[in-house]
Amino acid sequence: MTTDATVFVVDDDQAMRTSLQWLIESTGMSVQTYESADVFLASYYPGRAGCLLLDVRMPGMSGLELQSYLAREGYRLPVILITGHGDVSMAVKAMKAGAVDFIEKPFHDEDLLRSIRRALEDDQRQRAGQAARADIAARLAELTPREHEVMAMVTDGKSNKDIAAALGVSAKTVEAHRARVMEKMRADSLAELVRMALIAGADGPAVR
Template sequence: MSELTQTIYVVDDDEAMRDSMNWLLEGEGYRVACFDSGESFLSARRDDMSGCIVLDVRMPEMSGLELHEKLDALGSQLPIIFVTGHGDVPMAVGALQRGACDFIEKPFHNEDLLSRIRRALELDAELAARRHRDGAITHRLEQLTLREKEVMQLVVAGKLNKQIADQLSISMKTVEAHRARVMEKMGVRTLAELVKAVMSLK
């Protein structure tokens, strides 16, 4: 994923802060979208958004922490950088423990914010690549027959062909045929690749 498709979503009720962040980030070549409340961001949110959120902790009505909880409940994986005042650090640390990406204290240096944003965008790209890979693996798993899935699970569990044949009451030749089709359908060449593919979904 390139940065061209990623957007930095600034959610802050302070208009001056939104304007200065917008100016800074657009000056660095980023796509920026600003929102004055958690509610306005939620109403614009889509599942296919990519990038990161720069989110003020303290906002009237819906706080940044409440928005984080709502996004979490919706299954959002957009990395969140909390912007905090000095007294909000314990809250921000708690948010990190619940899955936020980072936080930065006001007043902050522009370069400090930009370095955090670069890390968040890298994380977003990694998560998107993982989702794409997992989606491809899931699609391949769906192509397997029930018997092929049974054989695959036993292969991944380290069982030998003879043990699989005994356990499933089928011939060794049948096990070998199923095993070959599993490798082909899963798009892997080695047992190690098969194990990694199956384990990545757990």
Template sequence: MSTNLPTPNTAQPQQLVHIIDDDEALRDSLVWLLESTGLKVASYPSAEAFLRAWTPDMSGCLVLDIRMPGMSGLELHEKLNTLHSTLPVIFITGHGDVPMAVTALKKGAFDFIEKPFHDQDMLHLIEQCLGRERAEREQRRQGANAQRRIEQLTPREREVLDLIVAGRLNKQIADELGISIKTVEVHRARVMEKMGANSLAELVQNVLMTQSPPA
């Protein structure tokens, strides 16, 4: 019996650095800086303009002014949190806005940088931010793949999987389910195959990925 799953679309969305600032000169300067290093950039003059363009599958990060006319950077960040956006946020702040930026960090922002800033500091921060976004997106992809595999298990195989992950030995599983040790071994082998796991540790890690969202 084949246990191969349909291959999901593995094309990765392009990472974009989304610059949101009402200061046109600063926007243009950042666009030039980032594009000169090969990064893909999109810029917006307001939080409202970005929200009109936002989609759940966007990839990359936000470089966001904390103070803007209309919707502020903080308000946009809170709105994106309610939308379950996965885009990490770097706030651009003035010296007097640092306490607000610290509050934003507690609400999940990636980091903040004070004006005036050095180009290399901004580039380094953005590269770190994009690296984390790539890692978290890959973790979500692996978790979704593991969940699809779990859904291919029979009800009995799922019971065996749950007990394996709980640390039960084959004899304990057999006693708890009222089946023979030989039957447990057969189910265990099928579970390992269907989950694409080569070891007990890998099996447990696959299951944990379906339960723990990225930090």
């Protein structure tokens, strides 16, 4: 779990905010509390590591509405929803919208802490994946248009001979392009190059 991760608690009940802050800080985790969704949005900036612990029913923007807003804006902060008025349909809606968990008051402290740890682990894995995709994207940007073509066909399983025929060049030229692709992508094997193409392709076309 990353040491700079923060549990952001949004609840209009001051006593609940204080109780949650004490509980979470007692485990060594960092906590910041907010009395409303608007106050949270005014201070949060995208990219901060952590998770969001939301009360469902609050004056103004509700927890579910804040969850939906963050999703629309592309914020990938894991969300845990808590409420004293939950029902099955609300829980299903929250989970379908991507919530890590939905916890109804009163809850056991350890159940909540377990959900928070899972959310922070999800956030850490997600950030590691984003960093890997950004690194691969930077390497892809170094390729020429022809090298992109060669990489696409290589990672599609085509032989040098097939690539040469498709591009109207010699097999020796394909070998040269392929070597430069491997060098620029810093790939030690074809399997690693394919893995990079798959990772890059998760956010769009791996190669042009």
